[in-house]
Amino acid sequence: MRLEGEQIYLRPIALSDADGAYPSWLNDPEVCRYNSHGDTLYTREMAQTYIENVVNNPSYAVFAICLREEDRHIGNISLQQVSVKNSSAEFAILIGDPLVYGKGIGYEAGILLLDYAFNELKLHRLYCGTHSENSAMQNLALKLGMMEEGRRREALFKNGHFADIVEYGILADEYLEGLR
Numbered sequence: 001m002r003l004e005g006e007q008i009y010l011r012p013i014a015l016s017d018a019d020g021a022y023p024s025w026l027n028d029p030e031v032c033r034y035n036s037h038g039d040t041l042y043t044r045e046m047a048q049t050y051i052e053n054v055v056n057n058p059s060y061a062v063f064a065i066c067l068r069e070e071d072r073h074i075g076n077i078s079l080q081q082v083s084v085k086n087s088s089a090e091f092a093i094l095i096g097d098p099l100v101y102g103k104g105i106g107y108e109a110g111i112l113l114l115d116y117a118f119n120e121l122k123l124h125r126l127y128c129g130t131h132s133e134n135s136a137m138q139n140l141a142l143k144l145g146m147m148e149e150g151r152r153r154e155a156l157f158k159n160g161h162f163a164d165i166v167e168y169g170i171l172a173d174e175y176l177e178g179l180r
Contacts, residue, residue, distance in 0.1 A: 003112040008105055010063035010112050013054070013076060017064055018047035034131035036156065037093070055141030058082065061116070066111045072115070074100055077109045078080055079117055079126070087124035089117060093140070105117070106136075110144045118172045125171050132155060132164040141168035145178045 005123050026042035046133045054060040065075040074097040079089035091113065095106055100139040115122045129152065130137040142148075146168035154162035 003116055004107045005068075005112050006113075007068060007103070008074075008108055009066050010077065010109060010116075011069055012072055013062045013064050014034065015048060015055075016049050017073055017159065018044050018051060021071065022076070022097060023047040025075075025094065028051040028096070028098075031094070031096055034134035034137065034154055034158070037157070054078075058084075061089075061121075063109075063113070065093075065105065067100070071096075075109070077113050078112065079121075079123075082121075082123075087122070089121075089123055089126055091117075091126045091128040093137075095131060101136075105133050107143055110140060114144060114170070118175050123172065125169060127167065127169040128176055129167045131158065132166050138166060138168075145175055146170040147174075 012118060022043050023042050025044070026037040026047075031037075051062075054062045060078060060080055061082065062076060062078040062080075064073045065077055066073050075093065075095040077093045078091075080092055082089040092112070093106055094108060095101065109140075113125065117126055127149070128137075128141055128146070130141070132151070147170065149167045149169045152167065153163040155165045158161045
């Protein structure tokens with residue numbers, strides 16, 4: 001399966017991705033400034049294990065974000081903790097290549113994933129949480145039509161201090177209505 005956008009395409013993550021730049025992203029202080037990664041060395045073997053664990057796991061739908069022009073893997077986007085019972089999943093995104101920051105890649109990838117989640121998987125709800133200082137992710141969530149749902153106080157220990165996690169969510173009908 002391949003989800004096509006204008007600048008990018010999404011394809012299922014593959015074991016071969018562990019041989020590329022992907023593991024190094026999770027060791028980059030800038031890329032990991034607001035997420036739970038970057039505290040310990042992330043190796044190729046760890047990336048391989050992760051990929052093996054999610055590829056055929058129905059609780060995950062993990063896609064590589066690839067630039068169409070260069071056919072280059074620049075990030076990952078996923079549905080995690082997919083719950084059939086609750087018809088919901090957690091939205092997560094990691095743009096690993098800082099050279100593409102600010103070019104609308106996250107938004108384009110987000111739209112492709114939301115379309116897939118709501119139109120193909122027929123999920124009812126998507127949600128995400130982010131570090132309270134991660135304005136880029138907060139702006140992305142809002143631009144995708146998510147609404148702020150709350151805050152988990154001092155829920156993330158990062159860079160020597162506790163930070164709040166701001167929670168966002170969107171329902172299928174809200175997303176589909178926004179397309180009209």
